[in-house]
Every structure is written in C-alpha cells, then in structure tokens.
Amino acid sequence: MFENLTEKLSGIFDGLKKRGALKEEDVNAALREVRVALLEADVALPVVKEFIASIRDRAVGQEVLKSVTPGQQVIKIVRDGIEEMLGGKSEPLNLKAAPPVPILMIGLQGSGKTTTAAKIAKRLKERQKKSVLLASLDTNRPAAMEQLQILAEQVGVNFLPIVEGQMPVDIAKRAMQAAKLQNIDVVILDTAGRLHINQALMSEAAAVKEATNPKETLLVVDALTGQDAAIVAREFDSKIGITGVVLTRLDGDGRGGAALSMRSITGKPIKLIGHGEKMDALEEFHPDRMANRILGMGDVISLVEKAAETIKEEDAKKIAKKMAKGEFDLEDLKSQLQQMKKLGGMKGILKMLPGVGKLGKQLKDANLDDRLFVHQEAIIDSMTPAERKNVRLMNASRKKRIAAGSGATVQDINKLLKMHMQMAKMMKRMGKMEKSGRMPDMSQLPPGFEDMIPKK
Numbered sequence: 472m473f474e475n476l477t478e479k480l481s482g483i484f485d486g487l488k489k490r491g492a493l494k495e496e497d498v499n500a501a502l503r504e505v506r507v508a509l510l511e512a513d514v515a516l517p518v519v520k521e522f523i524a525s526i527r528d529r530a531v532g533q534e535v536l537k538s539v540t541p542g543q544q545v546i547k548i549v550r551d552g553i554e555e556m557l558g559g560k561s562e563p564l565n566l567k568a569a570p571p572v573p574i575l576m577i578g579l580q581g582s583g584k585t586t587t588a589a590k591i592a593k594r595l596k597e598r599q600k601k602s603v604l605l606a607s608l609d610t611n612r613p614a615a616m617e618q619l620q621i622l623a624e625q626v627g628v629n630f631l632p633i634v635e636g637q638m639p640v641d642i643a644k645r646a647m648q649a650a651k652l653q654n655i656d657v658v659i660l661d662t663a664g665r666l667h668i669n670q671a672l673m674s675e676a677a678a679v680k681e682a683t684n685p686k687e688t689l690l691v692v693d694a695l696t697g698q699d700a701a702i703v704a705r706e707f708d709s710k711i712g713i714t715g716v717v718l719t720r721l722d723g724d725g726r727g728g729a730a731l732s733m734r735s736i737t738g739k740p741i742k743l744i745g746h747g748e749k750m751d752a753l754e755e756f757h758p759d760r761m762a763n764r765i766l767g768m769g770d771v772i773s774l775v776e777k778a779a780e781t782i783k784e785e786d787a788k789k790i791a792k793k794m795a796k797g798e799f800d801l802e803d804l805k806s807q808l809q810q811m812k813k814l815g816g817m818k819g820i821l822k823m824l825p826g827v828g829k830l831g832k833q834l835k836d837a838n839l840d841d842r843l844f845v846h847q848e849a850i851i852d853s854m855t856p857a858e859r860k861n862v863r864l865m866n867a868s869r870k871k872r873i874a875a876g877s878g879a880t881v882q883d884i885n886k887l888l889k890m891h892m893q894m895a896k897m898m899k900r901m902g903k904m905e906k907s908g909r910m911p912d913m914s915q916l917p918p919g920f921e922d923m924i925p926k927k
C-alpha cells in the first residue's frame with residue numbers, strides 16, 4: 472500500500488543523511504518534499520498542512536541543526552510526527568463490560584464489514600478464548616445473512632439463526648437475548664452496507680445502536696477509497712457515533728492517503744487493519760510500527776510476532792536443536808520454505824525488514840514469492856529421503872534425475888543447494904553463538920536472499 476510513499480521518503484532522507492551539516496533552508500527544502508510526497512499519497516490537504524506545521528519548528532530548531540547528526544534528527548522528528556498523525560498509541564478493542572458485550576459493525580457497501588466481523592470473531596475466540604455470537608442484521612442484500620453464516624461456520628463460532636422477515640432492530644435484540652441465555656461473551660452485529668450516506672440506513676444503524684448500546688461501534692473503511700473515506704467517516708461519526716475504525720484492504724495497491732488521514736479527520740482511533748481476504752488477515756493497528764514501515768524502517772516486531780504465531784513451538788525447538796548441532800538438512804529447508812510461505816511469502820517478509828521497504832516498486836515487480844517456494848519445494852520433493860538427509864550424495868546424474876522429476880534445470884538445483892549450504896553455515900554459527908551467549912549479527916539479510924532482490 473505505501474510502497475510509493477516509502478520510496479519517496481527514503482529518497483528524501485537519504486539526501487539529508489548524506490550531508491553533514493544542515494542549514495534551515497535545507498530542512499525547509501526537505502519538508503517541502505515531504506509535503507509533496509504526502510499529497511501524492513493522497514493524504515488530505517488539511518492533514519498535511521497540520522503535520523508539516525507541527526514538525527517544522529522542531530525540525531529547524533537550533534539543537535537539531537547544531538547537533539552532530541542533524542539529518543538523523545530530522546528523520547526522527549518526521550517519523551515521530553507520522554506516528555502522532557496515526558494516533559500515537561495503539562488502542563485495542565475495548566470489551567470491558569458485563570457479557571454479552573455487543574460490537575456493532577457499520578460502513579459503506581462492500582467495505583468489508585461482514586468479512587471483518589468474522590475475522591474479529593476468530594481473533595477473540597482464539598486469542599482471548601471468548602465465546603462469540605455472530606448476527607446478521609443485513610435485510611437489504613439477498614444472501615447477506617448466509618454469507619455471514621458460512622463465515623461463522625468456517626471460523627467455528629456461533630451464528631444467530633435466521634428468521635425471515637425480521638427487522639434489524641428486532642434481530643439485534645434477539646441476538647442479545649440469545650447470547651444472555653447461552654452465556655456468550657461477545658455479540659458481533661453485522662449491518663447492511665450503504666452505497667452513499669443514506670438517511671434510511673443511517674437511522675436504522677442508529678436505532679440498532681440505541682437498542683443494544685454497543686461497547687464498540689466500528690466503522691469499516693476500505694483503505695482504497697482514497698480521500699473521500701475520511702469525509703464519509705466523519706459523517707458516520709456525527710450521525711451514529713463511532714468508537715473506532717477498521718481499515719481494510721491494506722494489502723491493495725492504493726496510495727494509502729485514507730489510512731493516513733483517517734485519524735486526524737475523524738479524531739477516532741484506527742483499531743484494526745485488514746490485509747487480505749483470509750480469516751487471519753487482521754491485525755491490531757500500531758501507529759509506531761506503521762510509521763516505521765512507511766519510512767522503510769521495517770517492522771521486525773510484527774514479523775517476530777507473526778512468526779511466533781505461525782510456527783509451531785515444537786517445530787521451532789526441533790530446528791533449533793538441529794541448528795546447534797549443525798545438522799540442517801534439506802527436509803528442514805523444506806519446512807522453512809513452507810513456514811515462509813505462511814508468513815506472507817518472501818515479499819511479505821522482506822517488506823518488514825529495515826531498509827528493504829524502500830525498494831518499494833522494485834520489490835513488488837520482482838515476482839519473488841510463492842512461485843519460487845513452490846518450485847524449490849518441488850525440487851526437494853523429487854529427491855530421495857537419503858539425498859535430503861545428506862546433500863553430499865548429490866552428483867551430476869542425481870541432479871539430472873531430480874531436475875527431470877521437478878521440471879527444474881540443473882542450475883536451479885545448484886542454486887537451491889547453494890542457498891541450503893549458506894543457511895546451514897549461518898545456522899551452525901548461530902548455534903555456536905547461542906552456546907557462548909553472544910547474539911548473532913542479524914543486520915545482514917539472510918544468505919541466499921541477496922541474489923533474489925533485483926539490483927537497481
């Protein structure tokens with residue numbers, strides 16, 4: 472989503488870092504470029520103006536200009552400014568109330584309400600061990616209720632049975648009643664979408680809110696909508712009153728302006744972000760991490776969290792043991808490849824590493840990810856168990872056989888073996904360091920990755 476912006480800002484900052492001393496004019500020139508970059512990313516003008524005004528005084532201050540590293544300081548001020556623009560601290564869902572706690576989902580048509588309702592249900596069930604009831608109040612669109620029912624089954628939470636002809640407010644009341652009887656912790660109410668701000672639907676949502684008094688009223692906004700999104704959000708807030716925003720489609724190709732303007736324009740926190748159609752493509756929104764990501768500083772914390780969730784603990788322990796002993800075979804490489812795929816592919820991982828984000832479009836165009844993994848997995852699958860355990864067995868005729876079996880070339884196989892060798896070496900080194908209590912140097916990209924990033 473923010474590739475272009477990241478690329479631009481990184482360029483501006485590289486320029487600042489290169490110069491030793493900075494004059495006020497230099498900082499002003501850089502801030503003008505930052506301003507243009509934000510406007511090009513479709514951030515609303517008043518938000519950009521306020522942002523630049525808020526950081527200018529700090530950035531051209533005497534302490535900054537006289538410091539040993541003025542460029543770094545200016546970058547930090549911009550980074551902190553973006554974090555503030557995004558809301559400063561993260562604000563998770565607030566469910567502190569007597570159960571059943573209602574959550575109301577509202578938003579324009581197709582913004583992702585129904586999908587997000589199910590994603591939230593899954594998250595609450597799995598991470599907070601809550602029992603959840605999903606209820607569809609969408610009497611507008613045919614099959615809207617069935618859509619939520621299917622998702623509820625998919626994520627394994629309760630679904631309020633459909634009663635033909637019932638009105639939204641009555642469905643909401645029935646949902647709360649049912650939840651009370653069944654000792655359910657959280658009720659998520661999914662409402663009908665609206666194409667534009669429409670009086671009838673607005674008052675319907677307001678009536679549901681009145682009837683159920685939701686702890687959270689979440690406005691779901693498609694981050695691809697552009698600037699209008701923030702204005703629509705303000706309208707929803709003034710008519711219905713919202714407690715937070717969920718931004719969806721952050722995996723899309725938009726310029727990201729809506730995401731960046733939302734907080735300033737509505738004054739309401741972004742609580743969650745959706746980044747895909749799958750049920751686990753939902754994350755808590757962290758302004759600090761997002762600011763780092765936008766500035767190409769990476770988001771290692773999220774990556775580590777994601778890895779911890781995705782990779783089973785036993786697997787990690789097994790690999791760690793092998794690592795320490797220096798026994799990392801091709802079978803292990805295969806399971807690593809599968810895990811990387813689960814973490815969002817090579818692109819997903821690289822994007823979160825510091826300094827890589829600024830490769831931006833290059834990275835996006837470089838067709839790096841899953842196909843490569845599939846290919847490499849196919850090569851490993853064509854090997855005999857003995858070959859996977861012991862790469863030294865590999866000779867020319869075996870390589871030819873494997874190439875024929877996996878639809879690869881001998882060169883592909885050599886590449887894979889080289890990557891495996893480098894990884895095994897690194898792991899052996901890390902294993903030794905772990906024993907000696909020293910931290911490994913992770914400032915470099917993992918070996919084998921360099922070849923895959925296109926050079927400028």
Ligand SMILES: Nc1nc2c(ncn2[C@@H]2O[C@H](COP(=O)(O)OP(=O)(O)OP(=O)(O)O)[C@@H](O)[C@H]2O)c(=O)[nH]1
Pocket residue numbers: 578579580581582583584585586587609612615662663664665691718719720721722723745746747748752
């Ligand atoms: N790529 C991507 N697709 C998403 C995301 N969130 C939702 N979608 C997709 O967007 C489409 C519409 O989502 P819904 O959840 O049905 O939207 P809605 O707001 O309930 O729509 P209405 O009920 O018609 O107003 C579906 O195909 C979803 O899979 C996201 O974060 N990323």
Ligand SMILES: [Mg+2]
Pocket residue numbers: 584585586609615661662663664
């Ligand atoms: Mg819907």
